[in-house]
Amino acid sequence: MRVVVAKSAGFCQGVRRAIGAAEQLALDGAFTAVCTDGPLIHNSHETARLAALGVRTLSPGEVPSPGSVLMVRAHGVSPRRMATLTALPGVKVHDATCPFVRNIQNVCREESESGRFVLILGDAGHAEVQGLSGCAEGRCAVVSGPEELKALPDPGLPVSLVSQSTRDEASFAAARAAALERWPDARVINTICGATRTRQSELTKLAEECDAIVVVGSPHSANTRRLAEIAGRSRPVFLAEDATSLDPAAFAHFRTVGLAAGASTPDSDISAVRGFLEKLNCQDCRQGQESP
Numbered sequence: 001m002r003v004v005v006a007k008s009a010g011f012c013q014g015v016r017r018a019i020g021a022a023e024q025l026a027l028d029g030a031f032t033a034v035c036t037d038g039p040l041i042h043n044s045h046e047t048a049r050l051a052a053l054g055v056r057t058l059s060p061g062e063v064p065s066p067g068s069v070l071m072v073r074a075h076g077v078s079p080r081r082m083a084t085l086t087a088l089p090g091v092k093v094h095d096a097t098c099p100f101v102r103n104i105q106n107v108c109r110e111e112s113e114s115g116r117f118v119l120i121l122g123d124a125g126h127a128e129v130q131g132l133s134g135c136a137e138g139r140c141a142v143v144s145g146p147e148e149l150k151a152l153p154d155p156g157l158p159v160s161l162v163s164q165s166t167r168d169e170a171s172f173a174a175a176r177a178a179a180l181e182r183w184p185d186a187r188v189i190n191t192i193c194g195a196t197r198t199r200q201s202e203l204t205k206l207a208e209e210c211d212a213i214v215v216v217g218s219p220h221s222a223n224t225r226r227l228a229e230i231a232g233r234s235r236p237v238f239l240a241e242d243a244t245s246l247d248p249a250a251f252a253h254f255r256t257v258g259l260a261a262g263a264s265t266p267d268s269d270i271s272a273v274r275g276f277l278e279k280l281n282c283q284d285c286r287q288g289q290e291s292p
């Protein structure tokens with residue numbers, strides 16, 4: 001089977017930067033332990049690899065021991081959470097917040113400080129969104145789409161609309177239209193990060209030239225799920241963390257499969273799934289060759 005791999009598949013720069021920092025801290029050996037405030041990455045293989053290097057995810061409520069270094073993930077945290085972490089006795093905090101997320105945090109802070117109400121288009125339970133809400137200091141609401149936006153009680157303040165870094169352009173455009181219809185003077189700031197835009201627009205093109213799309217990554221990763229959602233609008237889509245969850249029979253009638261991956265998917269997982277797909281035979285192609 002022919003497999004076309006998206007050029008942007010694999011770690012985004014924010015994830016690469018956080019993983020590089022974790023590896024370096026583990027290698028340096030300057031701290032008694034290297035801990036992360038939640039999973040550094042939504043990928044079980046990569047988490048296991050980091051654990052083998054000595055990078056450990058703190059359990060909820062666990063306090064790192066003095067002498068440890070505690071990493072803040074690329075998702076970032078709220079100012080209140082950061083204050084709690086930096087006050088831990090004997091613990092050094094390493095802030096690996098992605099610069100793009102930092103920029104959205106600054107936008108939320110500035111818009112809120114200038115007396116505006118911040119609408120955050122995103123997943124309310126996601127760590128990045130919780131950090132963004134904290135930066136807007138309560139003068140904000142998280143909405144998952146236009147319907148929730150329309151149903152909000154009027155905040156009685158001028159409104160600004162921003163987005164979680166990994167939302168898709170179509171959902172942001174729909175939220176933008178709903179915000180402007182309700183508050184014509186709303187300030188709209190598209191904060192979808194460059195890596196997400198590239199990945200999503202490349203995937204849309206890939207879907208046009210392939211019979212099906214496989215998205216490699218964890219179902220717990222918001223940006224991976226979003227890619228599957230986008231591809232699923234026009235093609236059959238399979239979301240798989242690795243090849244073991246893919247059924248060869250499901251690919252029997254595809255000639256060309258596109259391979260995309262979330263921002264937290266290591267190259268090794270992408271290569272393994274690619275190898276698996278390339279070994280499959282397309283039944284229709286074989287029949288075509290056998291026809292007189």
Ligand code: SF4
Pocket residue numbers: 012013014015074075098099100101165166193194195196223263
């Ligand atoms: S998806 Fe974008 S904002 Fe999120 S970590 Fe990657 S580069 Fe940063």
